[in-house]
Amino acid sequence: MKKVISYLVTHIPRKYLIRFSRIFGFLITPFYLGHKHKCPICNGSFRKFLPYGNKGSDNRLCPKCLSLERHRLLWIYLNSYSNMLITPSKVLHIAPEQPFLKRFKKNKLWTYVTADLESPIADIKMDIRQMPFQNEEFDLIICNHVLEHIDNDTLAMQELFRVLKKGGKAILQVPIDYNREVTYEDESITDPKEREKHFGQYDHVRVYGTDYPKRLEKVGFRVTVEKFVQNINPSDIQKYRLDPHEWIYIAEKP
Numbered sequence: 001m002k003k004v005i006s007y008l009v010t011h012i013p014r015k016y017l018i019r020f021s022r023i024f025g026f027l028i029t030p031f032y033l034g035h036k037h038k039c040p041i042c043n044g045s046f047r048k049f050l051p052y053g054n055k056g057s058d059n060r061l062c063p064k065c066l067s068l069e070r071h072r073l074l075w076i077y078l079n080s081y082s083n084m085l086i087t088p089s090k091v092l093h094i095a096p097e098q099p100f101l102k103r104f105k106k107n108k109l110w111t112y113v114t115a116d117l118e119s120p121i122a123d124i125k126m127d128i129r130q131m132p133f134q135n136e137e138f139d140l141i142i143c144n145h146v147l148e149h150i151d152n153d154t155l156a157m158q159e160l161f162r163v164l165k166k167g168g169k170a171i172l173q174v175p176i177d178y179n180r181e182v183t184y185e186d187e188s189i190t191d192p193k194e195r196e197k198h199f200g201q202y203d204h205v206r207v208y209g210t211d212y213p214k215r216l217e218k219v220g221f222r223v224t225v226e227k228f229v230q231n232i233n234p235s236d237i238q239k240y241r242l243d244p245h246e247w248i249y250i251a252e253k254p
């Protein structure tokens with residue numbers, strides 16, 4: 001059974017897993033119930049999480065809500081380290097993540113808009129480099145693991161800045177290689193296999209380095225790097241299966 005599950009979650013594209021997540025969770029969850037691990041998003045208790053990723057890395061994906069480490073950390077941030085969820089706001093969620101979607105929709109304090117180039121679960125279809133919104137429309141933008149897919153991310157950052165109100169904030173998570181000081185990109189590399197080799201995934205167009213906040217600051221943002229994961233005790237890091245080296249990047253429009 002373990003092999004079958006491992007094969008399924010590493011071979012079915014995430015967009016299909018997401019589309020059939022309820023059925024998938026219903027079928028898979030009973031095999032994973034236990035007390036060792038807990039998902040802070042769906043409150044499920046499991047003996048372990050599902051494997052996930054190119055190499056089928058163990059113990060990563062919540063069987064019930066399909067959250068990964070990065071979703072669980074952001075959920076903890078939103079609930080315990082920020083007042084974003086309890087502040088009346090107009091919120092734009094780009095490339096909405098399934099584990100958050102129904103929970104954000106239920107938030108009565110938020111006017112909540114979702115958008116994406118192709119996601120079947122988004123309200124508005126759009127290109128992040130040319131968004132169909134007025135200047136200064138949103139109090140909060142959530143846009144995670146998107147910019148590494150976008151040619152000319154400066155245009156996308158400028159658009160995010162434009163549609164955000166003054167004093168508004170954007171949560172802009174991207175994968176970062178902390179061994180690189182300078183972001184690596186090369187527009188001539190377009191073949192999926194080459195992109196995987198150079199940028200780590202077939203549909204990534206760059207690898208961000210530790211200069212990522214500087215790139216955001218260039219378009220006008222003021223960036224805060226939230227490192228609260230360092231204060232979470234190791235047993236909770238294990239229980240929730242978090243990445244102890246993941247920082248959260250909050251870009252504010254001054």
Ligand SMILES: [Zn+2]
Nearest residue numbers: 039042062065
């Ligand atoms: Zn969960």
